[in-house]
Amino acid sequence: MPSSAGSEGMRLLVALPPGDLRESFFPSELRARLDSLGTVEWVDTSLSESDLADRVDGVDVVVTGWESPRITADVVEAADDLGLVAHTGGSVAPVVSEAVYDAGIAVVSANDVMADHTAEHALALLLGGLRAVPSLDRSMAEGAWGPGEPDIRTLHGAEVGLVGLGTIGRKLLDHLASFAPEVTVYDPYVEPAALSSWPFASLGDLDAALDSTVVSVHAARTEETVGMVDAERLARLPDGALLVNTARAEIVEEDALLAELRSGRIAAALDVYHEEPLPADHELREMENVLATPHVGGSEIRPPLTAAVLEDIERWRDGDPLEGSIPREQWATMTW
Numbered sequence: 001m002p003s004s005a006g007s008e009g010m011r012l013l014v015a016l017p018p019g020d021l022r023e024s025f026f027p028s029e030l031r032a033r034l035d036s037l038g039t040v041e042w043v044d045t046s047l048s049e050s051d052l053a054d055r056v057d058g059v060d061v062v063v064t065g066w067e068s069p070r071i072t073a074d075v076v077e078a079a080d081d082l083g084l085v086a087h088t089g090g091s092v093a094p095v096v097s098e099a100v101y102d103a104g105i106a107v108v109s110a111n112d113v114m115a116d117h118t119a120e121h122a123l124a125l126l127l128g129g130l131r132a133v134p135s136l137d138r139s140m141a142e143g144a145w146g147p148g149e150p151d152i153r154t155l156h157g158a159e160v161g162l163v164g165l166g167t168i169g170r171k172l173l174d175h176l177a178s179f180a181p182e183v184t185v186y187d188p189y190v191e192p193a194a195l196s197s198w199p200f201a202s203l204g205d206l207d208a209a210l211d212s213t214v215v216s217v218h219a220a221r222t223e224e225t226v227g228m229v230d231a232e233r234l235a236r237l238p239d240g241a242l243l244v245n246t247a248r249a250e251i252v253e254e255d256a257l258l259a260e261l262r263s264g265r266i267a268a269a270l271d272v273y274h275e276e277p278l279p280a281d282h283e284l285r286e287m288e289n290v291l292a293t294p295h296v297g298g299s300e301i302r303p304p305l306t307a308a309v310l311e312d313i314e315r316w317r318d319g320d321p322l323e324g325s326i327p328r329e330q331w332a333t334m335t336w
Contacts, residue, residue: 010038010317011081012061015068016088017046025065025088025306033310034063037317053078061086061313064095073099084316086309090114090298091220091334092326101328108312108324110305111167118298119171122216122246125269125291129242130155130214134291151240153213155179161212162201163229164219164247165190166333168298172216173198184209187219189333210236214244220335221248231256237266246271246297248335261287271297 012034016022026034034040041055049069056062056079062071065088069075076082076099085096087109096107128134130153139146158181162169165187176183176198183201186209195201209215210233219225229252237243237260245252249272260266267289275282276295284290312324326334 010061011059012038012040012063012313013055013059014040014042014063015047015052016063016065017043017067021065021067025302027303030303030306030310034313037310037313049075056082060084061316063088063309063313064092065089066094068095070095070097071100072097076100076103076105079105084108084313086313086316087326088302088306088309090118091336092331093334093336096326096331098328101331106316106322107326107331108309108316108322109326110308110324111326112324113305113308114298115167115171117301118168118246119175121271121293121297122168122172122218122244123175125244125246125271125293126214126216126242127155129244129267129269129291130158135288138288155181155214157181158214159212160184161204161209161215162186163206163209163215163217163251164225165194166218166220168246169216169218172218173201176200181214184212186210206233207236210234211238212241213238214242216244217247217251219247219251220333221250222333222335226250227253229253229256231259234260234266239265241266242269243267244269248272249274258283261289264289267291271295 046067047069049072052069053075056075058081059079060081061084062082063086071085082105084106085100087095090109090111092107092109100107132150132152136146136150156179160176160181160183162183162185165185173183181200184204185195185201186204186206190203192203195203215237231253234256243266254274261268269291271293272295278284284292308324312322315322
């Protein structure tokens with residue numbers, strides 16, 4: 001339920017510890033905007049779950065981020081007035097427990113805005129890999145005019161497989177529309193009607209999605225999906241295929257992927273890794289058939305994420321529908 005006290009009586013707790021991360025999400029203008037919504041407590045240290053339980057009494061809105069403690073049943077029990085959890089990241093799985101939903105507390109996040117940025121980055125990696133941008137750049141830096149026989153390919157009319165169709169996958173489909181590809185989507189939780197907006201896409205099993213020139217991974221990291229793309233399934237990728245992963249590294253078995261990349265049979269464009277930051281001496285950094293970025297797909301353009309969350313706090317205050325609402329069924333499938 002929205003606060004009935006108005007801005008003057010609304011209490012907000014920002015459960016993000018001070019530091020560079022909080023500053024990147026709350027530059028001065030957004031901090032001032034949040035402060036204008038009511039009485040705001042900006043925590044001055046990292047919080048444990050028990051610390052949060054001690055502070056949450058009388059708070060209407062808890063604002064969370066990547067370094068926030070989880071809102072457990074104990075926190076909910078201590079939070080008599082809590083009506084909204086507003087998460088500045090995408091997935092709320094790390095910070096919201098089922099107890100929050102059991103108590104009828106609304107949950108919003110910047111998931112849709114982050115998905116816009118991640119889908120944009122996935123498209124950039126996809127195009128960069130197909131158009132041989134890394135090898136062309138290296139040859140130019142070395143003084144050559146293009147490599148001997150550049151493997152430059154096109155997305156127009158390409159066979160594309162999507163592994164997972166969450167918010168990011170759907171937004172990527174929007175980007176792909178102008179290229180008229182043939183897209184096979186694997187997602188056991190999606191019905192065929194969900195693809196009605198993209199007539200160039202159809203559902204298939206995982207093997208069918210992997211049997212594509214380009215495969216882009218968008219599944220959430222869950223017990224079901226960890227290691228889902230193993231050596232046997234990687235072997236299904238056609239020779240010369242490009243594997244793009246902007247989701248979670250654990251969905252693809254690392255040793256199996258490295259073996260395929262060492263063979264030169266496939267290429268990869270990666271934004272996520274089993275160890276982050278990626279060690280300076282990791283072989284992925286040296287492979288000519290790998291385009292690598294440092295997990296920046298959805299997270300580096302941060303003020304728009306915060307702005308979207310602030311808008312939903314204002315909607316909640318005013319009793320208006322929440323645009324970034326995360327229902328229980330979506331929370332249950334989100335990445336930890």
